[in-house]
Amino acid sequence: MIKILFVCLGNICRSPLAEAIFNQKIAEKGLNHAFKADSAGTGHWHIGENPDPRTIAIARKNNVPIQHTGRQFSSDDSAFDYILAMDGNNLTNILSLMETPHEGLFLMRYFDHEQKEADVPDPYYGGDDGFQKVYDILDRSCERFIEFLVDKHKL
Ligand code: 4NP
Secondary structure: OEEEEEEEOOOOOHHHHHHHHHHHHHHHOOOHHHEEEEEEEOOOOOOOOOOOHHHHHHHHHOOOOOOOOOOEOOHHHHHOOEEEEOOHHHHHHHHHHOOOOOOOEEEHHHHOOOOOOOOOOOOOOOOHHHHHHHHHHHHHHHHHHHHHHHHHOOO
16 A cells, blocks of 8 residues: 655645545546555644635535545654655655655656646635646646556556
């Protein structure tokens, strides 16, 4: 079982959506048995909360089931095989918490063929169109990330 963790700041917008999209894609591809996905935030403000209502709305609009309870990233999360940071600030915060280098730590958009290594923009303070934009970025990036995993782990 390959363990994947998606990380953002609040764990109510980008990373729970990435987790939900990833889960739907692996289910469609018959790969559920191979992976376990989770998400976390570097911030503590939304521990125990459901995803933001706008995150739930955009997932529903795109027929993606979403279910997550907010939790904070900790150094114990280095047990995950892959850690996908939504933006450069998240990556810096993750690195500052990890005691040893982690081979599976990537920026989410490393896997975006349209704009490799850019940030997934934080939609929290913006309008609803920001959520569709984030959805589209995560949809593309998760697709490529799964291709990478299938190739690397010979699934
Ligand atoms: P996320 O968005 O990191 O994509 O979950 C945010 C959610 C909440 C806050 C910031 C970003 N906040 O400052 O509470």
